Structures are given as C-alpha cells and as structure tokens.
Amino acid sequence: MHVVLLSLFPEALAPYLRSSILGIASEKGIARYDLVDFRDFSRDRHRTVDDRPFGGGPGMVLKPEPILDCVEWLERRHGSFHRIMLTPCGQPFTQERAGDLTEHERLLLLCGRYEGFDERIREELEWDEISIGDYVLAGGELPALVVTEAVVRLLPGVLGDERSAQEESFQTAGLLDHPHYTRPRVFRGREVPAPLLSGDHAAIARWRETQARARTRVRRPDL
Template sequence: MRIDIISVVPKLMESFFAHSILKRGQEAGHVEVVLHDLRDYSLSKQRQVDDYAFGGGAGMVMSIEPIARCIRHLQSERSYDEIIYMTPDGDTFNQQTANYLSLQGNLLFLCGHYKGVDQRVRDMFVTKEISIGDYVLSGGELAAAVCADAIIRLIPGVLNDETSALTDSFQDNLLAPPVYTRPAEFEGIAVPEVLLSGHEAKINEWRFEQSVERTRNKRPDLFKKTGL
C-alpha cells in the first residue's frame, strides 16, 4: 500500500511515522507513506495556500488552485482508490472503515486547515470524507495520522502476529476482553485461573464471555449491534 498525505505542515507528521509499528511496516516494504507540502504547489512568492472567504466571516479558506495542482500531479503518477478529506462533518471513522481502507492499494489524504477547503475541492476531487469525532482540531494532520495508524496495522505482515489485529476491539462490535501478563499474582490479586490452565477452548470461551460483558456494560450502543 502507498499512502500520500497532503498538508500545510507536513513536518508535524514526520515523527509519527518514524517510530514503532509504522516505521517497521515501512522498512519491511508493506507500506509507503509520503508526505506532501501543499505550499510547494502555490504559485505565490509567499507560498500562500489560503484566502478570505467570499461573503465575509472569520477565518481563512484553503484555496482550490494549489490543492488541485497537487492532487492532479499525484494522479498523473498513480491511480487512487480513495481521495480522503479529513473534516469534522465527515463520516465518523470506525473499525469497519479501517478494514475497508486497509484492503486498498493507494490512498490519498487531504488535511484540512483554517476554516476548511474551498467546497469545489470536495466536489471535484474528494471521494470520501472522514471525521474522527465530534470536535474540531487545528488541522486534519492528527486525524489523518490516527486513520493511517488504524489502517496500516491491518496490512498483512505489519504486525508480528497477524491474528492480533483480528482480535482487537470493534472487529465484531465487541470490546476486547481483559488481558494479563506476569507475574501471575500481584499484591494479592491473581490472574484468572482459566488463563493459566492451558485449555484453549475454555480460555476462548472465557474471553468471549468477558468481551460480551464488557461491551454490555461499557458500550450498550455497540452491544445492540451484536444481536446477542
């Protein structure tokens, strides 16, 4: 997979992709993440990429010209399965969306900034609009990084144990069960005996029961979707 990200502050994102699982996934050749500075596509001496909104009002709007120039340049080099605009009024990102996007070959993320992008950008180029929650950030960079992390870890080979992603919370509308590691007892609190039994069927049954109970208590909205 290749992920391209267009931003007015690409350096803000460099560190995020240079460590841990995301770094290893790139070094192993499972994914390529390329950051693009939108200002490189501005024709003004000041590298300006925004302007005042027609009709007045507070805040600046990202101009269509540098964005169109950047997207068309990238499209001349490859075809994108989705061109994604990170925006508070997009569809709320969830595990099912991450699963779908992880199966694609080329993704392009456009990070909003200021008061957002000229609507014509959304009409002409964007194929998917995503939000990570009902709140507003200074820009779409953190949101794009969150989505990229959730997507990349699902790509085969990125995680050391590929089954790990399949047992994450939300994969089946259930929250993950409690997990434990050594020591088996700490300050009088012991790990549930079933996890030390070595009996795989009983362990799986316990984990499922714990997932159901945890979801029922913490996320009744999700529990309704399980049909249990």
C-alpha cells in the same frame, strides 16, 4: 500500499511515520509514505494557500487552486488514488472502515487547516470524507496519522502475529476486547482469573467472550 499525506506541516508527520508499526511497515516494503506540502503548489510569490471567506465570518478558508493542482500532479505521476479528506463533516471512522481501506493500492489523505476547505475542492474531485470523532482539532494531521496507522497495521506481514489484528476490539462480533493479564500471577493481592491459568482452551475462550460482552454492555451499549 502507497500512502500520500498532503499537509502544510509535513515535518510534524515525518517522525511518527518512521516509528513503531508504521516504520516497520516501511522497512519491510509493505507501505510507502510520501509527504507533500501543498503550499508548493500555490500560484503567487507569497505562497498563499488560504483567504478570507466570502460572506464574512471568522478565520480563513483553504483555497482550491493549490490543493487541486497538487492532487492532479500526483495522479499524473503515480496514477489514481483513493482520496480521503479528513474533516469533522465526514463519516465516523471505524475498524470496519479501516479494513475496507486496505483494499486500495494507493491512498491520498488531505489534512485541512483553518476554517476548512473551499467547497469547490469537494465538487471538483471525489473524496471519501472521514471524521475520527465529534470534536474539532487545529488540523487534519493527527486524524491522517490515525487513519494511516489503523489501515497499515492491518496489511499482511506488518504485525508480528497476524492474530493480533483479528483478536482485538471491534474484530470479534463487534465487541470490545476482553481483559488481558501477564506476570506476575498475583499483584498487590489481585490474582489472575483462574480460567486463564487452567490450560483449558475452551474454558479460556468462553471466559474471554463473557468478559468481552460484559465490558461492551457497560462501556459501549450502542455496540
């Protein structure tokens, strides 16, 4: 998978893309990341990418020219991308959506800043608009990393054990994950639940499902 992130602050993204799961995916040749500063596509000597909003109001708005020129340059060079705009106005990001995105060979993630995008950026090109929650951040860099990691970790060969991506929250009947335990068997008087020590795989599976359903019912009744 080829992932391109468009950002005014690519240096903020680079270290994380080299780390942990994302770094492993890159080293294995499963994922490739390119960071592009769309300020490089500005059309004046001041490298302007934003301007005051028509109609007045606070803040600045990202101009259409640098972003559209950047996207069109990338697609001439690499072919078409599945374009993602990170915005509070987008559809909520879910585990199911992450799985859907693994079907694309190329992803392009646009990180916003300031008050938002000139609407003609949306009108000129087709975008998959994604939000990672009902709150506002200073920019789209963190959401872009969230989406990238959620997708890349699902690609075959990235995780050490493929079951890790199958037996976790939202994957089993849409439930939250069950509780996990490791050594020691007793910690500050708290013991590991007996079913997990029984060696009875059917009993363990029943216990885990019961616990997952109970946790989901309390913490996420909407699920």
